[in-house]
Amino acid sequence: MYSPSFQPLLQSLLATLADLDFDYEQEREKLNTSPDANIKIRALEKLKARHYERRQPYIQQLAILQKRMMELRA
Template sequence: MATEVKHLRFQKQSRLNRVYSPDILPRLQSLLADLADIDFACQHKLAAIERGLGDESIKRRKIALLWQEHQESRAPYVAALEELQEQAKDCFQQ
């Protein structure tokens, strides 16, 4: 029982001594989950293109377009991650 009390005391103290904003971690997790969803969808579409029948040159064009769309859809999330990284750095430089 005494161990639990010490543990709770430690948790309370660590919450009070945080040097970063508590919203950074949930935002980071959300951005990473969104990027994972985008990547998964792209891989699924890529696999469908590769499995499909048809001219290889058409497949290559479809794949090139897919990668372009993939990068464009990821760009705002990557930018948000970079902003979040700067916020985290600022917390530790104060």
């Protein structure tokens, strides 16, 4: 059970991550239609890197939030 004070932030972070993941999957699907394998591979690598970079700040915020919640439980 999460503290009510953390719940809005937690929900917002998780929703943002879900949106980023959805966008990533949509872009991957588009790339699967590319007939050139080399272009497809390079584009997928760039897409993965971009996805990772976009997610990292939210993952870091989740880690900070989790640490704060654990500190309050102690």
